[in-house]
Amino acid sequence: MARTAQDVLAPANAREADVGSDATQDSRSLAVIRIAIGAMFVWVFFENYNKGAYTPAGYRGVIEYYLKAGHAPAAWKSVMAFVAGHASVAGPLQAITELGFGVALVTGTASRLAAAAAAGFLFTLWLSELGTAWIWELLVPTIVAAALALTRPGRTWGVDALLSRRWPKLLIW
Helix, strand or coil: CHHHHHHHHHHHHHHHHHHHHHHHHHHHHHHHHHHHHHHHHHHHHHHHHHHCCCCHHHHHHHHHHHHHHCCCCHHHHHHHHHHHHCHHHHHHHHHHHHHHHHHHHHHCCCHHHHHHHHHHHHHHHHHHHCCCCCCHHHHHHHHHHHHHHCCCHHHCCCHHHHHHHHCCCCCCC
């Protein structure tokens, strides 16, 4: 009879162990996704920098292409036209933004906040490129960044793990 009780209880113990390892596996998976999205931002920064896309002329050219060829709503196109007119400020600002998101996500620093801001940023890029690029090209990273913002992706392999010990109640970790 004792043997039967052990057999009955063994799966429950195994399930508890599986739940613990699943949580660890989930955390590691989120960290890998966070690092991949961050690496994408760093890569895009260097790619655009090498193309001269952050210079006033380069930035204005990209925005003007989206204005002519894209299918963004008229209200958004007016925002894009304003930004193109201020390319000397907007270009470097976008460069800093992309590199900042990349570094924050790769290092896992304020990762929830960085992921939420990155999702919003990527959505505006997706909207700007509407009709000029494959629809999923920016939509998938936008969705992934939004999903990361709802989790705690920096608590594994990130600076957030250290910061959350000091300030555990802040939601940005």
